[in-house]
Amino acid sequence: MIKLYDVSKTYAKSSVKAVDSLTLEIKAGEIFGFLGPNGAGKSTTIKMITGILTPDSGTIQIDGVNIAENPIGAKSVIGFVPDDHDVYETLKGIEYLNFIGTMYGVKSATLKQKIEEYASLFDMTDVLPNMISSYSHGMKQKLSVIAALVHEPKVWILDEPLTGLDPQSAYQLKQLMRKHADMGNTVFFSSHVIDVVEKVCDRIGIINHGKLVAVDTLENIRADDKVSLESLFLTITSDGEGK
Ligand SMILES: Nc1ncnc2c1ncn2[C@@H]1O[C@H](COP(=O)(O)OP(=O)(O)O)[C@@H](O)[C@H]1O
Numbered sequence: 001m002i003k004l005y006d007v008s009k010t011y012a013k014s015s016v017k018a019v020d021s022l023t024l025e026i027k028a029g030e031i032f033g034f035l036g037p038n039g040a041g042k043s044t045t046i047k048m049i050t051g052i053l054t055p056d057s058g059t060i061q062i063d064g065v066n067i068a069e070n071p072i073g074a075k076s077v078i079g080f081v082p083d084d085h086d087v088y089e090t091l092k093g094i095e096y097l098n099f100i101g102t103m104y105g106v107k108s109a110t111l112k113q114k115i116e117e118y119a120s121l122f123d124m125t126d127v128l129p130n131m132i133s134s135y136s137h138g139m140k141q142k143l144s145v146i147a148a149l150v151h152e153p154k155v156w157i158l159d160e161p162l163t164g165l166d167p168q169s170a171y172q173l174k175q176l177m178r179k180h181a182d183m184g185n186t187v188f189f190s191s192h193v194i195d196v197v198e199k200v201c202d203r204i205g206i207i208n209h210g211k212l213v214a215v216d217t218l219e220n221i222r223a224d225d226k227v228s229l230e231s232l233f234l235t236i237t238s239d240g241e242g243k
């Protein structure tokens with residue numbers, strides 16, 4: 001479960017709110033798609049949910065834990081796939097996964113089994129002994145996904161996870177999101193591409209200029225407006241790239 005209440009953030013030296021009074025609740029068992037054009041405030045929101053940035057105001061709860069009051073407690077249930085797939089270049093893939101798994105306190109037998117399972121799924125088994133610096137962008141992305149999952153996070157957060165992923169891996173990732181949510185976990189991911197959101201989400205939220213402009217199930221959004229999600233998205237964000 002993720003709860004945001006009246007969360008705002010303005011970057012230093014900026015006069016506009018990157019995130020503006022955002023209130024949102026995402027339940028366990030749900031895949032939530034956070035949709036918005038570039039610069040809308042998706043990554044800023046995600047960085048606050050994952051504890052990388054501190055909100056100027058408002059509160060955030062992860063699985064019932066207030067992240068400001070108990071940051072380690074909140075972060076321990078989160079698995080995060082950042083948009084830049086920033087992984088340690090100087091390690092081997094397997095070393096990175098072992099390091100992350102150990103940090104989260106995963107028992108070694110479980111960790112080994114999880115790594116094998118996910119590496120096989122994403123066709124990464126053969127390259128795990130290699131240095132991360134030799135990996136392609138897509139391979140780093142897949143490593144980042146595996147690293148986020150080894151501790152079976154109750155809350156899985158992904159920032160633009162499907163950008164630049166090959167079709168096979170994108171398919172596997174979408175299947176995994178479904179599976180993870182069906183096990184009673186929360187999945188939250190951002191995208192500026194409608195097609196992806198439309199296919200995998202239970203609910204979507206549309207953000208523009210830091211404000212949440214629509215939140216609902218896909219069925220309701222479509223039924224209310226009698227238009228496709230695509231035209232709704234284009235109407236809401238018709239002023240271009242969000243700023
Ligand atoms: N580190 C930063 N410093 C200053 N402004 C930033 C920074 N990161 C993002 N912004 C601004 O905050 C707004 C929201 O950005 P962001 O959250 O990255 O949007 P999105 O992920 O939806 O593309 C944009 O106007 C962006 O220019």
Ligand SMILES: [Mg+2]
Binds near residue numbers: 043083
């Ligand atoms: Mg972003």
